[in-house]
Amino acid sequence: MTDVLTLGETMAAFRATGALRLGGTAGISIAGAESTVAIGLARLGHTVGWVGVTGADEPGALVRRTLRAEGVDLTWSRVDPDAPTGLILFEPRVADLNRVTYHRAGSAGSRLTPADVDRAFDAASPRVLHVTGITCALGPGPYAAVRTAVERARAAGALVCLDVNHRNRLWSVAEAAAALRPLLPWVDLVVASADELPVLTDADDPAAALRAGGVREVVVKLGADGATSYHESGTVHRPARRVPVVETIGAGDAFVAGLLSALLDGADVTGRLDRAVTTAAFAVATRGDWEGLPERTELTLLDHEPGAALR
Numbered sequence: 001m002t003d004v005l006t007l008g009e010t011m012a013a014f015r016a017t018g019a020l021r022l023g024g025t026a027g028i029s030i031a032g033a034e035s036t037v038a039i040g041l042a043r044l045g046h047t048v049g050w051v052g053v054t055g056a057d058e059p060g061a062l063v064r065r066t067l068r069a070e071g072v073d074l075t076w077s078r079v080d081p082d083a084p085t086g087l088i089l090f091e092p093r094v095a096d097l098n099r100v101t102y103h104r105a106g107s108a109g110s111r112l113t114p115a116d117v118d119r120a121f122d123a124a125s126p127r128v129l130h131v132t133g134i135t136c137a138l139g140p141g142p143y144a145a146v147r148t149a150v151e152r153a154r155a156a157g158a159l160v161c162l163d164v165n166h167r168n169r170l171w172s173v174a175e176a177a178a179a180l181r182p183l184l185p186w187v188d189l190v191v192a193s194a195d196e197l198p199v200l201t202d203a204d205d206p207a208a209a210l211r212a213g214g215v216r217e218v219v220v221k222l223g224a225d226g227a228t229s230y231h232e233s234g235t236v237h238r239p240a241r242r243v244p245v246v247e248t249i250g251a252g253d254a255f256v257a258g259l260l261s262a263l264l265d266g267a268d269v270t271g272r273l274d275r276a277v278t279t280a281a282f283a284v285a286t287r288g289d290w291e292g293l294p295e296r297t298e299l300t301l302l303d304h305e306p307g308a309a310l311r
């Protein structure tokens with residue numbers, strides 16, 4: 001049995017050292033919300049499968065090599081020889097503020113289909129399915145793949161987690177609402193930042209409305225203010241871990257990795273949020289989407305005094 005199955009697009013990521021128009025150097029890695037969650041979970045000792053499509057090119061080889069090296073199962077991913085792997089460019093502009101540019105139109109990742117999902121579910125029995133609004137925004141095929149995934153997961157008794165992960169450059173709030181709201185009958189756990197909740201409901205009390213509609217738990221990410229869970233027994237809030245901020249990109253996906261990890265371990269709501277804010281803190285205190293995510297043995301590192309040397 002696979003602990004978590006997720007699906008989406010992973011791109012080759014170029015991180016410039018300055019403004020792109022001025023040239024200079026850049027580091028090359030990979031980036032993708034779902035694969036960041038997958039890597040975070042794998043580092044914490046869970047079995048994770050990623051369903052996605054890469055091109056038959058060197059960026060695609062980098063994506064697949066990196067995910068394999070991080071312990072993510074690619075059994076149900078595939079290579080499309082007729083479409084390129086998507087690219088994402090990061091450039092620092094002011095302090096920890098980064099500008100992001102996508103080159104993903106017509107990419108291999110946008111060719112994800114329900115057939116890819118069916119192959120995974122025919123073989124895997126995940127305990128948790130994790131999907132995001134990003135995949136839904138990539139086109140009719142990826143959206144249909146997500147819909148197939150949530151339906152099959154619910155039928156198989158798996159927990160379904162939806163991270164809204166709204167991207168203004170991919171679609172509007174109205175477009176996202178039209179696509180994501182119909183998925184809610186199959187969703188058990190919603191994760192969203194406070195400003196993303198209107199994508200899912202127009203209610204004045206969105207968490208209460210989502211729970212009344214059948215969502216078992218709504219977890220609201222509050223950035224530097226931590227996170228709050230709304231669930232059947234009430235409300236639990238946990239503060240953020242205080243760390244120096246290097247880069248905030250990927251923090252939300254790191255949060256989800258910690259949240260799902262603790263859920264798989266059987267932790268209570270407080271324990272789940274504590275691990276989630278801890279893994280998010282690792283992300284914001286290091287550069288890169290996923291590079292700084294902790295192994296299970298490192299979860300207590302932030303309990304040490306700042307500047308401590310571990311000997």
